[in-house]
Amino acid sequence: MAALSTRDRMQIGVEEPPGLTVIQQRIILPSATETIPIPSTNPFVSTNTSEPEPLAPAANPLLRAYQRGGINPKTRAFRKRFFPEVSDRDWNDWRWQARHRVRKLSQFAEMLHLSNNERLGIEKGGSMLPVGVTPYYMSLLDADDPDQPLRKTVVPRVDEFLRTTGEDDDPLGEDGHSPVPGLVHRYPDRVLLLALDFCSTYCRYCTRSRVVGSGELMASERRLEAAFDYLARTPQVRDVLISGGDPLALAEDKLEWILTRLRSIPHIEFIRIGTKMPAVLPQRVTPQLVRMLRKFHPLWMSLHFLHPDECTPEAAKATARLADAGIPLGSQTVLLKGVNDDVETMRSLMHRMLLMRVRPYYLYQCDPISGSAHFRTSVEKGLEIIEGLRGHTTGYAVPTYVIDAPGGGGKIPLQPNYRIGREGEDVVLRNFEGKQFRYRDPVVSE
Numbered sequence: 001m002a003a004l005s006t007r008d009r010m011q012i013g014v015e016e017p018p019g020l021t022v023i024q025q026r027i028i029l030p031s032a033t034e035t036i037p038i039p040s041t042n043p044f045v046s047t048n049t050s051e052p053e054p055l056a057p058a059a060n061p062l063l064r065a066y067q068r069g070g071i072n073p074k075t076r077a078f079r080k081r082f083f084p085e086v087s088d089r090d091w092n093d094w095r096w097q098a099r100h101r102v103r104k105l106s107q108f109a110e111m112l113h114l115s116n117n118e119r120l121g122i123e124k125g126g127s128m129l130p131v132g133v134t135p136y137y138m139s140l141l142d143a144d145d146p147d148q149p150l151r152k153t154v155v156p157r158v159d160e161f162l163r164t165t166g167e168d169d170d171p172l173g174e175d176g177h178s179p180v181p182g183l184v185h186r187y188p189d190r191v192l193l194l195a196l197d198f199c200s201t202y203c204r205y206c207t208r209s210r211v212v213g214s215g216e217l218m219a220s221e222r223r224l225e226a227a228f229d230y231l232a233r234t235p236q237v238r239d240v241l242i243s244g245g246d247p248l249a250l251a252e253d254k255l256e257w258i259l260t261r262l263r264s265i266p267h268i269e270f271i272r273i274g275t276k277m278p279a280v281l282p283q284r285v286t287p288q289l290v291r292m293l294r295k296f297h298p299l300w301m302s303l304h305f306l307h308p309d310e311c312t313p314e315a316a317k318a319t320a321r322l323a324d325a326g327i328p329l330g331s332q333t334v335l336l337k338g339v340n341d342d343v344e345t346m347r348s349l350m351h352r353m354l355l356m357r358v359r360p361y362y363l364y365q366c367d368p369i370s371g372s373a374h375f376r377t378s379v380e381k382g383l384e385i386i387e388g389l390r391g392h393t394t395g396y397a398v399p400t401y402v403i404d405a406p407g408g409g410g411k412i413p414l415q416p417n418y419r420i421g422r423e424g425e426d427v428v429l430r431n432f433e434g435k436q437f438r439y440r441d442p443v444v445s446e
């Protein structure tokens, strides 16, 4: 095997499968004390270095819990039971969390009362995705209830091996829109850059199950340079979404190198990072990380939350750090059967995200990936949820419901039908309460 360069090794993605070697861990994971200076010449970065004013104490109990921070009670109890010897320093170290992910049947069986469905699913080893859950996210799972929403999304089930009509390993046809490995160019002015294929926790409904965790998409300099070359000679691209895998699983200097290379391309304006870290490993959002990210403003982030139980004080601390660094935060939520497919759960999730300074952005109909039948619910259910939100709560709390068209057609927005029709010069509308209204809209001849 050819020797890896130091930069090639500076990624966690080389771990899957089967596991990081000790030497790789040392090289991949940078020193916790490393700090990166912010250039004073970047007008997007505030030069105010004084401590922010303390928050005005909130009377709202949830907001108060977010303001206070600390450890949520479930995590505290889990830690006491399964990791009593682990220091606060280790538990709050994202590298420790990444190294101690729960991956084996024996570990799951010790921490959860497994159903036969789960036991068989873990024994079979996952259909396409590897298995892995951070100790922090494990602490949020219900030990006794296999149908608890969060547990359903990360513990494999034998249902993953059932293939039904219309499913595909690559339902969005990404491989057919990939001019170089790990770059998807489907829309005219924007691209998806798959930085690596590693995630700290694997979501069983993942659209990219075919590549995530396979060890094929490493953050190697050679592969990424080919992507940067393509971008440099494709001037219509102005927007890059860095995803994966989870880009925040990269060591800071590796991610900084990627951002620096993208910012060196004159026509690239808009850079986003897609990540689930604040939900599954909020400890990853360190002061060092946000100091580095701030250098690349304007930088946006798409976070991935799917249930109110993920919105813990730890997650709120992570999103507060990102928001304080001036990073606009949007969320992408996948609609999943038995997880979040009811109005009450979705409303609670959206409200919590607003308290965490995250703007609900997209609600995705679950893509028909192979083995996803047990996760998919009907389009009518998605429309019912949007109808239950629109007008009934804050407009900012209503995401855009979309289907990513199978085969690569892109995102298609769906709305309940509020336009009943036209009568002469009136458009007839209905509001969120079902009442009818007319809007005078004379037909203007061109």
Ligand code: SF4
Binding pocket: 198, 199, 201, 202, 203, 205, 206, 207, 208, 212, 244, 245, 246, 275, 276, 304
């Ligand atoms: S974090 Fe994202 S890329 Fe990783 S397994 Fe979950 S959905 Fe897939």
